[in-house]
Amino acid sequence: FSTLGWPEKTEDFEYYYPNSVLSCGYDIIFFWLARMVFSGLEQTGKCPFSVALMHGLVRDAQGRKMSKSLGNGIDPIEVIDKFGADALRFSLVMGVAPGNDVRMSEEKIESFRNFANKIWNASRFVLMNLQGFTPKGIDVSKLSLADKWILTRFQDTVRTITDNLESFDLGLAATNLYDFVWSTFCDWYIEAAKQGLYAEDGDVKETTQEVLLYVLTGMLKLLHPYMPFITEEVYGYLPGVEGMLISAEWPVCKDEYDFTAEADQFEGVMEVIRAIRNLRAEMNVAPSRKATLIMKAHEGWKDALAAAEGYFKRLAGASSVEMLEENAASPEKSASAVTEPCEFFMPLGELVDVEKELARLNKDLKNIEGEIARANGKLNNAGFVAKAPAHLIDAEKEKLVMNQGLLEKLKARIAEMESIR
Structure with missing residues (x-):
């Protein structure tokens, strides 16, 4: 409070004191936290914070305390020069349970530099496909199956991360966010979105652009507390945004973007695509080699699988998709696998020499x-x-x-x- 003009009743003092949360290492509870409470109560009659969040110590990769004698310290300035401040910040939080010590190594920080690169490259892809685009808002009547899936998963992620942060589980929030960005958005939706972006139908392309912009914008907001520099930089290039990301509103869930049934259908399509990819990998089939995909849909899946033909062609190397009745004879001389939505077959002669x-x-x-x-x-x-x-x-x-x-x-x-x- 001495920095806020105390003992005068300044505007800053009235606004900022008392604060809400103090983040503090468990090793200085008596030396720092308790004395802040004593001093605040004595001088102002108010406790300086309402919540004390205890965090662990930063240790080396073997769990030892960093010290000059051991020579195991990591200079943050050197690490920032090498990997960036965002990577260092994320590495200090990712996967760390509340109050637990953090094991730090350059390899760990480097992995989050790679994560930052993933964010940057995904953002570049989206921005490249938004050139000349003016956002008007998402028309839910024109959404594809993949669009409905990513919107639903994004709403789930916003709820989960908001709950994590409100309960001060910063490490779990970071883990959930990492999984959404890397696996859900980058690995799956961006690849599925190419079908819409390269479509001849202008409405399909525009809807895909709207969804990409909406999800990327919200994703940057969720990432910003952890990785403020890269997110602020990308945010400035987004069409239709005003001001800085640091002062933007936190994402809120929208009921009209919850499509649970359709999202579950797309998860089934993803399961089939994974199984096809695994089968092709086992057989050492080149990604460029296309083959007929023959399916026997299980009960309740026929329409969803038929509608997903474009995804099977783009994401699973199918040249065409044929649907058989569930009781039809299985094709001979074919590689096959069973998934929850269907049993599928791929003629071996088309796959391999x-x-x-x-x-x-x-x-x-x-x-x-x-x-x-x-x-x-x-x-x-x-x-x-x-x-x-x-x-x-x-x-x-x-x-x-x-x-x-x-x-x-x-x-x-x-x-x-x-x-x-």
Whole structure:
């Protein structure tokens, strides 16, 4: 209070004292917090804050207290020069439970520099696709399935993060925000939005632009307390915004943007896309190679899957989508998988060059058999078992089990390829 003009009753003193929350390390409760309370009550008759938020200490990667004698300190100025202030700020909070100590390392800070880069690149993509765009507001009657999904998930995120912050769980709020930005918005919605952005229908493109702008704007507001610099910079380029982000209103949930049923449908579409991607990866199929996608929709999913054809083409490498009745005969010589919404099939002949794939698999099989023989030779060698440290013996056993599992998978894949030869 001495900085606010006390003992005079200045405007600043009346406005800022008492404050609401004091953030304080648990190691100085008596030396600092208690004495602030004593002094405030003695000099003004009022406690200087109503809530004391205790945080932990910043330790090194091994959990040791930083000290000159150990030489394990991290100079924040050097770290900021190297990775940026936003990355340092986020690393001090992300995933930290209230009151717990923070383990700090340059590797951890670097990972959040990568997160900042992700935000920057996603923002650039959105801004590139908003050139010449004048926002008019979202017309809910024109929203796609992916639009309804991201709007619903954004409302969920606003509620969750607001609740986290109001209960002072800053680490959990940061974790939830990180997951939304990286996985939900960047990994899924931006990719799905390309279908709308590149559509010939002007209304479809404009609706996608409105949703991208709405979600990005709200996302920057949620991120701002943690990463003020990058968010303020991006915010200044958004069309239709006025003033600075630091003084903008906190996002509020809108009931008209809650589409729970449609969001659940898109989650089902995402599950199918993940399964297709996994199947293609197992079969070593190049991302550029397209193939027919044949589906047997489970009860209640046929319309949603048929409407999602564009997403399967853009996000799962499908050249076309065919729907079969659930009791129809399954296509022969096809790779398949079962998900909650459907069972799907992809003709193997369209996915891989069978002879080339068999040659690759047999080569891998030989290598794995060689590794298994080598591990068995070591483990059956009495001299090795008697003299080698226990951790080396355990490592060899783990490798043997892993390679035996790989061997069985390779044999199954070879049999599958042989069946369509």
